[in-house]
Amino acid sequence: MVNGRNVERRTILKAAGATAATLGLAATTGCGGDGGASADGTVTIRYAWWGAEDRAQRINKTIALFEKKYPKIKVKTDFQPYLDFWKKFNTQASGGNPPDVFQNAIGFLRKYDAKNVLLDLSEQAKAGNLRMEGFRAGLEKFGEIDGKLLGVPVGSNSMALVIDKPVYARAGVKPEQGWTWDDYHAAMKKIREKTGRAGDTGPYNVMYLYDLYLRQNGKAFFTEDGLGFTEADLTDWWTKAKKGVEDGSYANQKKVAQIKPKSAVAGELAGGEFTWDNFTVRYTSEGKSEYGLAPIPTTDGKKTGQYLGSLMLSASKRTQHPKEVAQFIDFMVHDPEVAKIMGYDRGVPATQAQYDAYKPTDEVNKAIAAYEESLVEAGVLEPITPHPNGADVCEAAFLRIGEEVGLGKRSVDEAVKQFFTESKTALGS
Known part of the structure; x- marks a missing residue:
């Protein structure tokens, strides 16, 4: 979810000077994911998000944990400031080459669903590759649009x-x-x-x-x-x-x-x-x-x-690795260690397991958690x-x-x- 006044501030303050080279990120080329599997069965998926240096460093730490748990899945990364991200994504989507999995927001779900870009993750949930239980109140159905599961929340804010x-x-x-x-x-x-x-x-x-x-x-x-x-x-x-x-x-x-x-x-x-x-x-x-x-x-x-807003993870309908993408999303929204690394960078963790795993010690983040708890207690949250x-x-x-x-x-x-x-x-x- 995006607030107009703060899009500019966070892209300028946190994005200035961040490059893939300085962060040691794997460069993402114009071609798609590896398409199939390597000789040993390893597949590669592409993951893109908006943000800057601090978020990129945190996300890359979580990817290292994921690749340790799933050694047959490798993740190529790409990140941009907010406005640049959507310019690049729109170009990739128009060319039939969007990333396999990417950060998303509510304002883009119907747009890219109408363009036949987004994968309905419902089948992966039914297959057991993606758990859709355990989300905090107000987020259970957040990424469902017109009966399709087009995004999975990673954090909440209000x-x-x-x-x-x-x-x-x-x-x-x-x-x-x-x-x-x-x-x-x-x-x-x-x-x-x-x-x-x-x-x-x-x-x-x-x-x-x-x-x-x-x-x-x-x-x-x-x-x-x-x-x-x-x-x-x-x-x-x-x-x-x-x-x-x-x-x-x-x-x-x-x-x-x-x-x-x-x-x-x-x-x-x-x-x-x-x-x-x-x-x-x-x-x-x-x-x-x-x-x-x-x-x-x-x-x-x-x-x-x-209502609670949320950043989400969505998948490309063109991905050749829907199972692996679903496993990646599942890991990112449920694994407790991910919450300990990400903190409240993308909002308060969306699942109860991650919310319980990360207990902020600083006063600012304590206040954020308390504020969202107060909204639930006051009963003011709506769809x-x-x-x-x-x-x-x-x-x-x-x-x-x-x-x-x-x-x-x-x-x-x-x-x-x-x-x-x-x-x-x-x-x-």
């Missing part, structure tokens, strides 16, 4: 409000589960008055936050075949965001842009911002303060609209909104156009019309 804890303390603001948007907006003004800092970075282009707001009000960003909201809805959202900047509740968007890739929270322009819970560690590395997680505000004091074919294009448009509104490059009315024009084209509606 939207949260990341806050600068000392700033909130100085302002006397204590967010609690069930607080309303009225409470939130009052808190933003109080932070501004008491600390001189904007309360929040601003919600212009945080698509998944807008999705939660819509879900709280009986709608959703996506339906199975299109957008689940109107131009009037989006006009209201962006108009309120603009007013928030004008009254100082939200940060000046030009200043936010100037300090990128650092976040406005770590850059001390805002007291908090909405993002995925497992990104908290990035704020700690960027800033000098202490950061924490606060609940999502609600419309009625009860419904947050939240994720379906993502239609073309959802990834809509998300990119929301990110870009929302930022343009914040920077004053487009009026709200112009931006809304542009977003709906691009989305209707992408969704074929």
